[in-house]
Amino acid sequence: MVIKTKLVERQFLFPFIFITTLFALWGFANDITNPMVAGFQTIMELSAAKASLIQFAFYGGYATMAIPAALFARKYSYKSGIMLGLALYAVGALLFIPAAARQSFTFFCLSLYILTFGLAFLETTANPFVLSLGSKETSTRRLNLAQAFNPMGSLAGMAVASMVVLPSLLSDTHRDAAGQLFFSELPEAQKAVERVHDLAVIRDAYVALGIFVLLVLVVIGLTKMPKTSMSTAPKARTKDTLSRLWKNVAYREGVAAQVFYVAAQIMVWTFIIQYADNLGMNKATAQKYNIIAMALFLCFRFVATFLMKYVNSRKLLAVFGMLAGLFTIGTIAFVGMAGLICLVAISAFMSLMFPTIYGIALEGVKPEDSTLGAAFLVMAIVGGALLPPLQGSIIDLKVVAGHPAVNVSFVLPLICFVIVSAYGWRRHKRFKTGKE
Numbered sequence: 368m369v370i371k372t373k374l375v376e377r378q379f380l381f382p383f384i385f386i387t388t389l390f391a392l393w394g395f396a397n398d399i400t401n402p403m404v405a406g407f408q409t410i411m412e413l414s415a416a417k418a419s420l421i422q423f424a425f426y427g428g429y430a431t432m433a434i435p436a437a438l439f440a441r442k443y444s445y446k447s448g449i450m451l452g453l454a455l456y457a458v459g460a461l462l463f464i465p466a467a468a469r470q471s472f473t474f475f476c477l478s479l480y481i482l483t484f485g486l487a488f489l490e491t492t493a494n495p496f497v498l499s500l501g502s503k504e505t506s507t508r509r510l511n512l513a514q515a516f517n518p519m520g521s522l523a524g525m526a527v528a529s530m531v532v533l534p535s536l537l538s539d540t541h542r543d544a545a546g547q548l549f550f551s552e553l554p555e556a557q558k559a560v561e562r563v564h565d566l567a568v569i570r571d572a573y574v575a576l577g578i579f580v581l582l583v584l585v586v587i588g589l590t591k592m593p594k595t596s597m598s599t600a601p602k603a604r605t606k607d608t609l610s611r612l613w614k615n616v617a618y619r620e621g622v623a624a625q626v627f628y629v630a631a632q633i634m635v636w637t638f639i640i641q642y643a644d645n646l647g648m649n650k651a652t653a654q655k656y657n658i659i660a661m662a663l664f665l666c667f668r669f670v671a672t673f674l675m676k677y678v679n680s681r682k683l684l685a686v687f688g689m690l691a692g693l694f695t696i697g698t699i700a701f702v703g704m705a706g707l708i709c710l711v712a713i714s715a716f717m718s719l720m721f722p723t724i725y726g727i728a729l730e731g732v733k734p735e736d737s738t739l740g741a742a743f744l745v746m747a748i749v750g751g752a753l754l755p756p757l758q759g760s761i762i763d764l765k766v767v768a769g770h771p772a773v774n775v776s777f778v779l780p781l782i783c784f785v786i787v788s789a790y791g792w793r794r795h796k797r798f799k800t801g802k803e
Contacts, residue, residue, distance in 0.1 A: 373501065373502075373505070374501065374505050374508060374509055374512065376500075376501050376502075379500040379501060382500065382592055383497065383500050383509075383513070385590065386493055386496060386497060386513070387497065387512075387513040387516045388516060389449065389489055389493055389516075389583075390493065390513055390514060390516040390517040390520065391516045391517065391519050391520030391523070392453075392456070392489065392520060392580065392583070393486045393489055393490060393517065393520070394516070394517035394518055394519065394520030394521035394522075394523075394524065395520040395521065395523050395524040395527075395576065396456070396482065396483075396486060396520075396524065396576070397425075397521060397524065398520075398521035398522075398524035398525045398528070398636070398657075398661065399524035399525070399527055399528050399532070399572060399573075399576070400421065400422075400425055400479065400524075401422075401528075401633070401636050401637045401657070402525075402528045402529075402532075402533060402640055402650065402654050402657065403421060403528075403532075403569060404418050404419055404421045404422060404637050404640075404755075405418070405640040405641060405644070405650055405653075406532070406533065406536060406539075406565070406569065406650065407421060407472060407475070409536070409538045409539060409548060409550055409650075410536070410538050410561075410562055410565045410566065411472050411562075412550075412551050413472070414759070414763050415641060415759035415760075415762045415763050416756055416759035416760040416762075416763055417472075417759075418759065419637065419755045419756045419758070419759035420476055420756060421475070421476060421479065422633055422637060422751055422752060422755040422756070423476075423752045423753075423755070423756055424476035424477070424479045424480040424483075424752075425479045425480070425482075425483050425751070425752070426483065426629070426633065426748050426749055426750070426751035426752035427480060427483075427749065427752040428479070428480045428481070428482065428483025428484050428486065428487060429483055429486065429487045429490075429745055429746060429748040429749055429751075429752075430746050430748070430749035430752065431480075431484065431487070432483070432484040432487035432488065433487045433490075433491055433742045433743070433745040433746035433748075434739075434742050434743075434746065436448060436452070436487050436488040436491040436492065436742060436745075437491050437738045437739045437741065437742030438605070438739075439451065439488070440488075440491065440492050440738050441738050441739065444592075445492045445493075445496050445592065446587070446592050448488050448489075448491065448492035449488070449489060449492050449493065449587055450584060450587055450588060451485075451488050452484075452485045452486065452487070452488025452489040452492065453485060453489070453580055453581075453583055453584040453587065454485065454584060455481060455482070455484040455485030455488065456482055456485030456486060456489070456577075456580045457485070457577045457578075457580040457581045457584065458481055458482075458485075458577075459478050459479060459480070459481035459482025459483070459484070459485060459577075460478075460482055460573045460574065460576045460577030460580065461573075461574060461577040462474075462477070462478035462481060462482075463475065463478050463569070463570045463573040463574060463577075464570060464574060466478050466570070467566040467567055467569070467570035470562065470563070470566060478573075485580075487745055487746075490741075490745045490748075491738070491741050491742045491745045492738075492741075493513075494510065494725060494741055494744075494745070495729065495737045495738060495740070495741040497509060497510050497513045498510055498726065498729060498737070499734070499737070503730070506726055506729075506730070507675065507680050507722070507723060507726030507727065507730070508672055508675050508676075508680075510722040510725060510726050511668065511671060511672040511675065511719060511722045511723065511726075512672050513722075514668065514721065514722040515665065515668045515669060515672070518661055518664045518665035518668060518718075519665060521661050521664075521665075522658065522661050522662065522665065525654065525657055525658045525661055526658065527572060528572075528654055529651055529654035529655055529657070529658060531572065532568055532569060532572050533650045533651040533654055534651045535565075535568045536565045536568060536650070537561040537564055537565055538550045538558075538561050538562070538565050539649055539650050539651070541553060542649065547647070548644075605739065608735070608736045608739050608740075609739070611732075611733065611736055612732065612736060612739070612740055612743070615731055615732065617727060617728060617730070617731055617794060617797075618728045618729065618731065618732055618740060620728075620790055620793070620794075621724050621725075621727055621728025621729075621744065621790070622728065622743050622744055622746075622747050623747075623786075623790075624724050624728075624786060624787050624790035625721070625724050625725065625728070625744055625747035625748075625750070626747045626749065626750035626753075627750060627782075627783040627786045627787060628717075628720045628721060628724060628750070628783065628787050629721070629747060629748045629749075629750040629751045630750035630751055630753060630754040630755075630779070630780075630783050631691075631717070631750075631779075631780040631783035631784055631787070632717055632720075632721070632751070633750075633751035633754075633755055634754055634755055634758050634776075634777070634779055634780045634783075635660075635710065635713050635714065635717070635777075635780055636657060636660065636661075636714075637755055638755075638758060638759075638762065638773065638776065638777075639653065639656055639657045639660065639707075639710060639711070640653040640654060640657065641762055641773050642698075642706070642707060642710055642773050642774075643656055643707060645771055645773045646703065646704070646707065656707060656710075656711055659711050660710075660711045660713070660714035661714065663711065663712070663714045663715040663718075664714040664715065664717060664718045665718075666715075666718075667714075667715040667716070667718035667719070668718040668719065670718075671683060671687070671718055671719035671723075672719075679795060679798060680719075680723050680726065680727060681727060681791050681792075681794040681795035681798055682791065682792075682795045683719060683723070683791075684719065684720065684723045684724065684727070684787070684788075684790070684791030684794075684795075685788050685789075685790075685791030685792040685795055686788075686791075687716040687717075687718075687719055687720065687788075687791075688716070688720070688784050688785070688787040688788025688789075688790075688791055689784075689788050690715075690716040691713050691716035691717055691720075691784045691787075691788075692781055692784040692785055692788065694709045694710075694712045694713045694716070695709070695713055695777055695780050695781040695784060696781065697709030697712075698710040698713065698774065698777045699774050699775065699777050699778060699781065700774075701774075702770070702771060702774060706774060710777070713780075720787060723791075724744075724787070724790070725741075725744050727794055728740075728744060729741065729744070750783075754779055754783075757779065758776045758777075758779050761775060761776040761779075762776050
């Protein structure tokens with residue numbers, strides 16, 4: 368008789384549902400911020416490279432705080448880590464008030480940097496906690512299901528950006544017959560008035576988010592969480608944990624693969640607007656294509672979770688990496704709507720990558736090492752800080768070898784998808800031979 372292993376055991380069902388709702392919070396923050404790169408580029412009259420420092424600040428916060436978050440959670444509890452994360456999240460969002468008052472791009476970047484301190488705490492704690500809510504055999508599927516709440520939050524963030532923030536930006540209304548912006552050519556007095564208005568629009572969206580996060584913080588504080596293998600695992604010396612993690616090849620390569628995956632994800636989603644802008648679309652219209660991409664991402668997250676019942680997660684990762692790469696080639700090669708459609712389609716095959724790399728990497732990690740192990744995988748999100756400015760620099764060239772530079776810039780995500788696919792095939796090959 369075959370006994371089916373439950374995805375989530377009954378005693379863990381409520382905390383699983385409750386914690387997975389938090390995944391929507393960092394999804395919202397990620398995807399209300401992505402279109403702000405194009406917004407700040409126009410409002411503050413920045414180059415694409417400098418505007419993409421928004422992403423450097425946003426994802427740099429993960430690199431700074433992931434390890435401290437893990438050490439905090441190890442010393443105290445996952446609940447304490449979540450609460451501190453929500454507090455930092457709210458502080459960063461509310462700092463948009465003085466940032467808008469001073470009209471300082473640096474201050475906005477600093478606010479997002481602090482906001483992502485909170486996200487680092489949330490992700491470092493919530494991801495391994497979900498993995499621990501049941502059997503090891505179903506852990507990767509369980510995390511894929513929980514991560515489905517992330518794109519739900521992302522869709523909400525995109526909806527707010529496309530329906531509330533971007534259409535309200537006066538700076539984006541000045542276009543010629545070809546659809547090209549000429550805000551920078553307006554009289555200085557008019558630009559100053561519109562800049563104040565547009566920064567207030569962006570500020571208000573983040574302030575509302577900060578207030579909502581404070582309410583969630585209160586609810587979490589009043590909720591009792593159960594003990595799991597994560598919370599009851601024996602305390603290990605940090606030095607011993609680091610040594611075991613370094614010797615774990617699947618984990619070590621998983622961290623590297625995660626760096627490149629996150630870099631690809633952020634480049635694909637951030638520069639959809641610039642890609643569409645090159646076709647003469649305004650930002651609000653271009654953002655709708657971002658929403659379609661995220662809807663595909665969400666739908667295929669469930670498809671991938673279902674497929675994992677029949678196909679090994681390592682093999683599925685490799686196949687999805689190859690398909691993402693093929694559509695990226697289309698994004699580079701085709702100029703016009705065909706290229707934009709390929710760019711949107713990439714999201715379908717990115718859908719399983721983050722949680723699957725995460726689950727594979729942590730599969731052989733001991734429970735006492737899981738919190739710090741999770742921290743390095745969250746720290747890998749720094750990939751989203753490193754490559755977008757480089758892609759922005761390519762876009763600023765306008766034309767490369769007679770081809771639109773925005774198309775050529777997607778060579779960077781293509782390289783990333785090749786690396787992700789290679790990680791999946793390598794792990795699958797070793798799994799088939801019984802070496803892991």
